[in-house]
Amino acid sequence: MSLQYAWYKGRAWVWVLLPFTMLFYTLSHLRRLLFKLHVLPSYKSSLKVVIVGNISVGGNGKTPTVIALAEHLLSKGVSCAVLLRGYGGTQTQFPYLLQGDDDPHDVGDEPALIARRLNIPVVIDPKRARGAAFIEQHTHAQVLLCDDGLQHYALQRDIELCVMDGRGVGNGYLLPMGPLRESVARLNSVDYIVYNGEQPHTQAALSKVSTDIAQMQLLPSAWVNVKTHEQISLAQGLSLFSSEARVVALAGIGHPQRFFDTLNASGIEVSESLAFADHHQFKPTDMPKADFVLMTEKDAVKCASFAEQNAWYLRVDAKLPKTFYEYMCAKLDV
Numbered sequence: 001m002s003l004q005y006a007w008y009k010g011r012a013w014v015w016v017l018l019p020f021t022m023l024f025y026t027l028s029h030l031r032r033l034l035f036k037l038h039v040l041p042s043y044k045s046s047l048k049v050v051i052v053g054n055i056s057v058g059g060n061g062k063t064p065t066v067i068a069l070a071e072h073l074l075s076k077g078v079s080c081a082v083l084l085r086g087y088g089g090t091q092t093q094f095p096y097l098l099q100g101d102d103d104p105h106d107v108g109d110e111p112a113l114i115a116r117r118l119n120i121p122v123v124i125d126p127k128r129a130r131g132a133a134f135i136e137q138h139t140h141a142q143v144l145l146c147d148d149g150l151q152h153y154a155l156q157r158d159i160e161l162c163v164m165d166g167r168g169v170g171n172g173y174l175l176p177m178g179p180l181r182e183s184v185a186r187l188n189s190v191d192y193i194v195y196n197g198e199q200p201h202t203q204a205a206l207s208k209v210s211t212d213i214a215q216m217q218l219l220p221s222a223w224v225n226v227k228t229h230e231q232i233s234l235a236q237g238l239s240l241f242s243s244e245a246r247v248v249a250l251a252g253i254g255h256p257q258r259f260f261d262t263l264n265a266s267g268i269e270v271s272e273s274l275a276f277a278d279h280h281q282f283k284p285t286d287m288p289k290a291d292f293v294l295m296t297e298k299d300a301v302k303c304a305s306f307a308e309q310n311a312w313y314l315r316v317d318a319k320l321p322k323t324f325y326e327y328m329c330a331k332l333d334v
Helices: 002-009 011-035 062-075 107-115 127-137 184-190 235-241 256-265 297-303 322-332
Strands: 046-051 080-084 122-124 144-149 158-166 192-197 214-225 249-251 272-275 292-297 311-319
Touching: 002 011, 046 080, 046 184, 046 322, 062 080, 062 107, 062 144, 062 158, 062 192, 062 214, 062 311, 062 322, 080 107, 080 256, 080 292, 107 122, 107 297, 122 127, 127 144, 127 235, 192 249, 192 322, 256 272, 256 311, 256 322, 292 297
Parallel strands: 046 144, 046 158, 080 122, 080 144, 158 192, 192 214, 249 272, 249 292, 292 311
Antiparallel strands: 214 311
């Protein structure tokens, strides 16, 4: 966590990592050049391919963006599928088409979440080209949505979306000096930047980026019991999680503070906030003693097998501008 703290707080000691950053730049730049020159092969899918990725490490809202896009396409009668790496899962046989009862510890938390929210094919495969070919052959999808994969150039794409949050690009340096997988200049070649929350207007590194921006809001819609799946309104949740109760919030996402801030903004008084690493594999011993344990939906899929009735997750839905959806549909010709 200390390295990530340095990335976003502008600590000067990261300069000791300059030799490693130069090596990372050389290798990554050479790799992309080899794909551009067709020295390394890239796969052209018969499906329309939308990449929802980022240029920085860590979670910042890619999965809610994918879910929102899929729901919009489905509402227009367009069939789609989702392809992910399956990060954090133990599955070794690829490509793998998720089933309804898959354990998130096997397939990864984000694939499990998407499969439970959407009644569409969800496939995991670290080799995106192979996964895309599998989806072509075994599903009726017209559009392939890739959750992550902006840097996976072995799969050609029709649309590139870069998702960012209020942390922006941190100190603006490449790994490991900073959080970036690619330079800020890469933002000028994507189709859209999707901002999850407030834009970091003060960051000088973003001043020369000309790509269109879509402001995304993650809007809480309901509280859902992790064990029983009972659903209550936000107002009912506020009343249930009263100030007289001991309420503990936990989050194992890319930016846990975002979840804690959401709870605070909703008026819920939290006794303790527990932050875990992104993709943390929760165990029963991680569950705190409390009257109520509040968590994200991403964490809930990993806690469902052992959660008690005092555990609830906040369902959130991504809201994106109408102009963004119009652009996407026009570019996809749907």
